[in-house]
Amino acid sequence: QQQVKQSPQSLIVQKGGISIINCAYENTAFDYFPWYQQFPGKGPALLIAIRPDVSEKKEGRFTISFNKSAKQFSLHIMDSQPGDSATYFCAASITLGNKLIFGAGTRLAVHP
Amino acid sequence: DAGITQSPRHKVTETGTPVTLRCHQTENHRYMYWYRQDPGHGLRLIHYSYGVKDTDKGEVSDGYSVSRSKTEDFLLTLESATSSQTSVYFCAISESWGGETQYFGPGTRLLVL
Numbered sequence: 449q450q451q452v453k454q455s456p457q458s459l460i461v462q463k464g465g466i467s468i469i470n471c472a473y474e475n476t477a478f479d480y481f482p483w484y485q486q487f488p489g490k491g492p493a494l495l496i497a498i499r500p501d502v503s504e505k506k507e508g509r510f511t512i513s514f515n516k517s518a519k520q521f522s523l524h525i526m527d528s529q530p531g532d533s534a535t536y537f538c539a540a541s542i543t544l545g546n547k548l549i550f551g552a553g554t555r556l557a558v559h560p
Numbered sequence: 561d562a563g564i565t566q567s568p569r570h571k572v573t574e575t576g577t578p579v580t581l582r583c584h585q586t587e588n589h590r591y592m593y594w595y596r597q598d599p600g601h602g603l604r605l606i607h608y609s610y611g612v613k614d615t616d617k618g619e620v621s622d623g624y625s626v627s628r629s630k631t632e633d634f635l636l637t638l639e640s641a642t643s644s645q646t647s648v649y650f651c652a653i654s655e656s657w658g659g660e661t662q663y664f665g666p667g668t669r670l671l672v673l
Contacts, residue, residue, distance in 0.1 A: 457600075484664075489667075490666060491664030491665050492650070547593075548662065550604070
């Protein structure tokens with residue numbers, strides 16, 4: 449059973465555009481929602497994370513929007529750059545005593 | 561990669577042979593994790609450790625065992641490798657449990673023929 453569903457599988461965006469990746473979860477006990485970025489040949493690295501007590505978190509060009517009632521959260525990349533081309537994973541966990549459950553990943557290509 | 565090394569980085573082996581992957585950290589983090597990454601599945605937790613000699617199973621633990629005799633080392637063993645275990649294996653570490661930042665190693669690409 450896939451507890452975190454991520455879409456789309458792949459995304460092509462023009463330089464300067466907005467990239468949007470969506471995730472939906474099932475377990476209402478999840479209370480920590482990170483996004484990881486992975487470049488080819490590298491391990492994933494934490495990009496940004498949110499807890500459900502806020503609806504939005506912004507760090508530079510990256511924003512997480514969180515909708516608790518819909519059990520959805522999304523990553524927005526503003527002014528997308530070719531250097532943002534990578535695979536992005538959403539994840540969720542119950543902070544006190546559980547493990548990260550990852551989405552299947554989205555391969556983003558930003559074309560110049 | 562936050563003071564995490566994995567060895568070997570690439571390995572080709574034959575079905576039925578045992579394989580051991582090593583994760584070494586220099587961060588003195590308490591928690592260590594082994595994941596496998598496969599297309600369409602993201603990362604799935606195999607086993608994790610919450611201290612020396614303290615380990616537990618993740619969601620895809622069948623066919624794998626782990627050991628942690630020192631804080632810095634976490635070994636993953638495929639007892640009898642199968643083609644379905646062809647994957648990229650990542651080690652991760654964290655200071656606290658589960659929900660906080662996990663730092664990933666560079667990965668080991670394993671091919672089981």
